[in-house]
Amino acid sequence: MAGGNAIRGTRVGAGPMGESERGESAPRRRVSYWCANAHESRPSFAVEAEIPENWDCPRCGLPAGRDEQAPPAPPRNEPYKTHLAYVKERRSDADGEAILEEALTKLRKQREEP
Incomplete structure (x- = not known):
């Protein structure tokens, strides 16, 4: 049974608001x-x-x-690149071999020294 609440389903302060209360939009x-x-x-x-x-x-x-006949093209999504992929873009396989050989020579020289 309803509790006899006359304002059931409304909020405090709610009511019809017209432009007179809100101002003109x-x-x-x-x-x-x-x-x-x-x-x-x-x-x-x-x-x-x-x-x-x-x-x-x-x-x-x-x-x-705004032009219906020529809408903007969808953006091109670049796939995620690893650090190695970026390095391979900058260096050739020959460069990589040369850098690896230089690092190995340096390590071998350090191991030989007492």
């Missing part, structure tokens, strides 16, 4: 953006605000542009 305009997956997003901006050229698509996360 700023004039807005909606701008369409399209991503490479043909998703359209329409964020709203204040009329006097600067409109960005690109916007992140809320559905897939790709960059979206």
Whole structure:
């Protein structure tokens, strides 16, 4: 049985708030953006605000542009490279052999000295 609560289902301070209590909202305009997956997003901006050229698509996360026919290309994801992969980009196998031989010669010389 209900406890006879007259304001059941409401919060303290809740109630209809119209523009008279909130103040007038700023004039807005909606701008369409399209991503490479043909998703359209329409964020709203204040009329006097600067409109960005690109916007992140809320559905897939790709960059979206204002031109429906030519949306921005998806970013190219570079695979994770190990330290060895970066070293191999800078040095050839012959360079590696020369560095290894130099280090081994140095170690052998240290072992010979008392």
